[in-house]
Amino acid sequence: MYSLRPLFWLLLAVAAVQASVLSLQSPRFTILSSSAEQLRSEPLSVTQKPAPLTLGASDALKLTFQVLDKDEGKGVQPHQTFLRFYDEISGEEGIQPVRVTSGGKAKFELNMARPPASIPPTSAGIPLKVELIIGSFVHSPLKVELFELFLPESHPAPQHPDEASFHPLPPIHHTFRPEQKLPPRIISAVSAVLVLAPWVVLVGLWGHIRPSVPYLLSPSILPFIVTLGAFETLLVWYWVDLKLGQVLLYGGILSVFAALAGRQALATKGDLRVGRK
Amino acid sequence: MFVRWALLLVLGLVSWATAKSSTGDSVLVILEPNLDKDNFSIFFDGLREKGYDLTFRSPKDTHPPVLEHEHAQFSHVILFAPETKIFASDITPQSLVTLLSKNTNLLIALSPKQTPLTSLAPEFSLVLPPPGTPLISHFPERDTPATVIPVNVSSSSPILTQGLAPVWFSGIPFSLQNNPLLVPILNAPPESFASDSESDNGADSIVEAADKGGEGLWAGSQLGLVTGFHALGGPRVTWVGGVDIFSDEYIQKEVAKGVESGNEQFIADVAAWTFQESLALRIDSVSHRRLNETEPRETYTTNDQLVFSTHISKYNPETAAWEPYSGIDDLQLEFTMLDPHIRTSLPPVPGTPGEYSVTFRAPDRHGVFKFVINHKRKGWTHLQSSTVVPVVPPRHDEYPRFLSAAWPYYVGAISTSLGFFLFSALWLAGDDRESKKTKGSKTE
Numbered sequence: 129m130y131s132l133r134p135l136f137w138l139l140l141a142v143a144a145v146q147a148s149v150l151s152l153q154s155p156r157f158t159i160l161s162s163s164a165e166q167l168r169s170e171p172l173s174v175t176q177k178p179a180p181l182t183l184g185a186s187d188a189l190k191l192t193f194q195v196l197d198k199d200e201g202k203g204v205q206p207h208q209t210f211l212r213f214y215d216e217i218s219g220e221e222g223i224q225p226v227r228v229t230s231g232g233k234a235k236f237e238l239n240m241a242r243p244p245a246s247i248p249p250t251s252a253g254i255p256l257k258v259e260l261i262i263g264s265f266v267h268s269p270l271k272v273e274l275f276e277l278f279l280p281e282s283h284p285a286p287q288h289p290d291e292a293s294f295h296p297l298p299p300i301h302h303t304f305r306p307e308q309k310l311p312p313r314i315i316s317a318v319s320a321v322l323v324l325a326p327w328v329v330l331v332g333l334w335g336h337i338r339p340s341v342p343y344l345l346s347p348s349i350l351p352f353i354v355t356l357g358a359f360e361t362l363l364v365w366y367w368v369d370l371k372l373g374q375v376l377l378y379g380g381i382l383s384v385f386a387a388l389a390g391r392q393a394l395a396t397k398g399d400l401r402v403g404r405k
Numbered sequence: 406m407f408v409r410w411a412l413l414l415v416l417g418l419v420s421w422a423t424a425k426s427s428t429g430d431s432v433l434v435i436l437e438p439n440l441d442k443d444n445f446s447i448f449f450d451g452l453r454e455k456g457y458d459l460t461f462r463s464p465k466d467t468h469p470p471v472l473e474h475e476h477a478q479f480s481h482v483i484l485f486a487p488e489t490k491i492f493a494s495d496i497t498p499q500s501l502v503t504l505l506s507k508n509t510n511l512l513i514a515l516s517p518k519q520t521p522l523t524s525l526a527p528e529f530s531l532v533l534p535p536p537g538t539p540l541i542s543h544f545p546e547r548d549t550p551a552t553v554i555p556v557n558v559s560s561s562s563p564i565l566t567q568g569l570a571p572v573w574f575s576g577i578p579f580s581l582q583n584n585p586l587l588v589p590i591l592n593a594p595p596e597s598f599a600s601d602s603e604s605d606n607g608a609d610s611i612v613e614a615a616d617k618g619g620e621g622l623w624a625g626s627q628l629g630l631v632t633g634f635h636a637l638g639g640p641r642v643t644w645v646g647g648v649d650i651f652s653d654e655y656i657q658k659e660v661a662k663g664v665e666s667g668n669e670q671f672i673a674d675v676a677a678w679t680f681q682e683s684l685a686l687r688i689d690s691v692s693h694r695r696l697n698e699t700e701p702r703e704t705y706t707t708n709d710q711l712v713f714s715t716h717i718s719k720y721n722p723e724t725a726a727w728e729p730y731s732g733i734d735d736l737q738l739e740f741t742m743l744d745p746h747i748r749t750s751l752p753p754v755p756g757t758p759g760e761y762s763v764t765f766r767a768p769d770r771h772g773v774f775k776f777v778i779n780h781k782r783k784g785w786t787h788l789q790s791s792t793v794v795p796v797v798p799p800r801h802d803e804y805p806r807f808l809s810a811a812w813p814y815y816v817g818a819i820s821t822s823l824g825f826f827l828f829s830a831l832w833l834a835g836d837d838r839e840s841k842k843t844k845g846s847k848t849e
Contacts, residue, residue: 209608317812
């Protein structure tokens with residue numbers, strides 16, 4: 129572009145002297161249904177936007193206007209005559225050039241049955257703002273907001289498969305297995321009490337027999353009874369708290385005492401039996 | 406001129422260690438012979454003031470090379486060779502891609518002429534217009550040529566300083582394809598379009614260009630003029646549609662009466678992002694543990710309460726240091742075994758800068774899980790971390806010990822023990838009077 133600069137400066141020097149203003153002559157829009165029936169046809173005013181237009185899936189919109197040089201009153205063909213369709217919420221935009229004859233007459237048709245690729249994706253209920261952009265090397269540029277257009281909802285713009293990972297992803301919660309269900313504690317308690325039933329019988333029978341225990345505190349019998357009690361206690365302690373190694377160790381020590389005490393106790397019992405005889 | 410040099414000297418002495426990049430300070434500037442280094446003096450001096458070492462070279466020279474023995478010799482490369490058709494072998498498009506894999510950042514300027522770089526741009530999901538069609542805009546009415554365009558800077562990009570004045574631009578636009586790694590920095594004004602015509606007679610060719618299928622007409626605000634690309638693995642590439650945006654002439658041109666253009670700050674911001682000064686993050690450390698413990702374990706049990714925490718820093722170019730950063734509010738953690746089983750947000754811990762932590766319950770499936778952080782946002786460094794941790798089912802003694810359903814059995818077993826003890830005591834302690842009597846009576 130460096131070599132063309134001097135030419136541009138020359139052109140613009142000329143343009144700056146006579147930057148004439150463009151204007152739109154008789155802009156008009158028409159909405160036709162698929163059976164060529166005119167649904168709405170109004171002239172467009174550059175100062176006031178009409179009520180928003182709505183196109184159905186098979187309707188067509190026709191737009192006609194003429195571009196004039198305001199000072200000379202002649203039709204001109206500007207360099208750039210674009211219609212810009214813009215969705216403010218999503219930021220999607222589409223630019224459609226409009227063919228203008230050398231006399232400045234322009235005609236644009238939008239047929240929803242075969243929409244041009246330049247129409248951006250639309251969502252339901254959100255209008256497209258339609259602007260007319262006219263630019264020229266020799267005239268002042270002109271931008272006119274024409275109207276708002278409601279189009280039927282289109283497919284959304286295609287997204288790259290990785291796009292979702294550039295935004296926060298939905299949280300995932302793990303469903304845990306439900307807690308193990310136990311039977312009601314009342315039933316366990318009642319069953320525990322039922323298990324104690326044989327004791328009733330045993331204690332009853334013992335009460336009937338009334339056995340006597342004259343040698344309970346005798347020094348040859350008592351140590352063995354105590355070691356038996358110690359063994360039972362060790363077993364309960366193992367159930368609650370101890371590990372195997374510990375219980376074998378303690379049990380081993382205790383078994384030495386038990387053997388000695390037991391020999392003595394059983395020898396005494398034997399002597400008693402023989403002695404009585 | 407003298408005042409400028411004196412000021413630079415003072416600034417240079419005072420701030421010799423400011424605003425360095427987080428990945429290195431050596432910059433290779435490949436400047437084509439048509440372009441004069443002095444036309445870009447404000448930009449290059451700005452880089453030198455920040456602490457970068459600039460080395461200049463022409464595209465056809467082979468010395469100094471960018472890649473030597475498979476090692477990148479420079480941290481950053483600026484390619485101001487928009488019209489060169491032949492490059493030395495170490496900066497051909499293929500070599501530039503190899504350079505990216507060595508984590509070198511690139512700043513590339515294009516032009517309407519077709520060069521080897523025009524074939525590299527599509528690899529970055531940029532579609533360039535046909536050769537010889539620069540961007541032109543008839544809006545706003547001004548006394549510069551249609552190809553020199555003041556572009557409004559959007560305030561929503563985190564890369565640019567807020568409130569920048571419009572920026573002068575001249576060059577080509579590119580159409581951005583659907584790639585999430587692209588980071589748009591400057592978009593074209595909505596009234597601009599790419600065209601090769603120089604007078605109003607070119608109007609018909611524009612309409613015909615649009616009728617051609619595909620990318621017939623490059624027009625509108627969806628076009629990019631300065632676009633960044635964040636390559637996987639960290640390096641950043643910025644594609645600029647024209648080299649004039651960096652020139653002194655555009656920096657000093659006024660956009661309106663008395664209003665300086667935003668070019669100087671804009672190109673400084675673009676260079677800061679490309680050279681990994683701004684928006685550079687990193688994960689300092691990652692740790693995990695059980696809720697009421699302090700040290701991490703080698704394995705965890707299902708249904709454990711796990712605490713995961715991470716420290717994240719952001720690079721501060723002014724102090725040239727990584728500082729803890731608690732500003733990420735949408736960081737997420739995934740606990741994954743093949744598929745994410747749990748995805749929760751990792752909020753910052755108030756009171757500890759830079760720390761993010763979350764407590765959650767390990768799923769009741771056993772297996773080898775990973776704590777995965779995969780945080781990618783446009784413009785920011787990608788944060789990725791993955792820590793493998795086995796989760797095992799409970800050991801035999803980690804189940805609940807005493808159950809209410811077992812009360813009858815406990816009572817039964819204890820009864821048996823007690824019964825044995827009482828019976829033994831009775832037998833050992835009792836005597837045989839009864840049997841003696843019956844025996845005696847029998848013999849009689």
